Amino acid sequence: MDEEKWLADEFEANRAHLKAAAYRMLGSRSEADDAVQEAWLRLNRTDATGVCNLGGWLTTVVARICLDMLRARKTRREEPLELPVHGGITDPAKDPEREAAFADSVGLALLVVLQTLAPAERVAFVLHDMFDLPFDEIAAIIGRSSVATRQLASRARRRVQGTDETPDVDFERKRMIAEAFLAASRRGDLEALVAVLAPDVVFRPDATAAQFGRGGELRGAHEVAELFKGRAQTAVTALVDGELGYIVRVAGEIRVVVALTIADGKILAIDAFADPDHLARVDYSVLSH
Incomplete structure (x- = not known):
């Protein structure tokens, strides 16, 4: 055959x-x-x-x-x-x-x-x-x-x-955590960053996003907090594929999209995408303040 x-x-x-x-x-x-x-x-x-x-x-x-x-x-x-x-x-x-x-x-x-x-x-x-x-x-x-x-x-x-009975309350709680992380990152407040991260949090950038940072995947609250300390100056809170996250603009153009996984009051995972093809497909919208 x-x-x-x-x-x-x-x-x-x-x-x-x-x-x-x-x-x-x-x-x-x-x-x-x-x-x-x-x-x-x-x-x-x-x-x-x-x-x-x-x-x-x-x-x-x-x-x-x-x-x-x-x-x-x-x-x-x-x-x-x-x-x-x-x-x-x-x-x-x-x-x-x-x-x-x-x-x-x-x-x-x-x-x-x-x-x-x-x-x-x-x-x-x-x-x-x-x-x-x-x-x-x-x-x-x-x-x-x-x-x-x-x-x-x-x-x-x-x-x-039909069991997701309190989506608004849950969303607002998660948004507070996302915005607390963003504010702590901008201030360079390591202690405040660690406070909202799960002990085994994972940061996973795609290959393009890794070039903007300090390498590839990181695990652990202190390691991830160190990475984000003093950063995120141009990031804004957004919905990314229906979940909370951030978008990062460089020279007015969206260059990075960050998706958060939040549960039990902590950030469990942070995924960063910067590949242009992926950015063209991801579903995101900026949240107004």
Whole structure:
């Protein structure tokens, strides 16, 4: 069997799974078809001989395509929503009992709730809660730490289950922590920085952001506090993929976006993005004071 025939057969074997994942993320059968078709085109442009798990590779590609589509949809203020039709969608586990549960879960009510989530939040929830992908794999797809990805999926789950009863109170508390960190950073107040950081906080910059700082990933409250001491002079508080964070402008242009993971009154993770392609896709908005 030649490689082209093998790739076509493998893709067809994964098509139902890919369409199911795309539909749950996008809420649109036509957009799901577009995402799957784009994955097929990318597969044909890729040397797949070194791909050990083609199904996993395709799922990652479709998820990234869907994330880009969701972010583009947010900028256009468009929220396509189609009534679910379950006949053409099957569960990748091919378990009849679980398929029945999936059919019930992908109803109009769920799709309506999912469309209120930020793009990365929605992708994290769908891939983990519906398709059992590990947080480490999802983190690589959405460009966040595993801790941040877990928090995104958890918040999405609470909203879907209708148990996120005090979002305004929780948001305001987190905003106070984010702004306290920002103020302490500007003042160079090491003690105040440490006070709002979890002992095992992780700072993870992408490759471009690392060039602006002092290297790559850092762990520990004192290490991260030292990094941020006296900095953040041009940063402003913002929502980044639905979570609190900052944007940093240099010469009037946004050069860095920072996403925070906050829980139990502490900052658990700080993710910094400066890659221009990533900045073009991330969903953020500045918070007014």
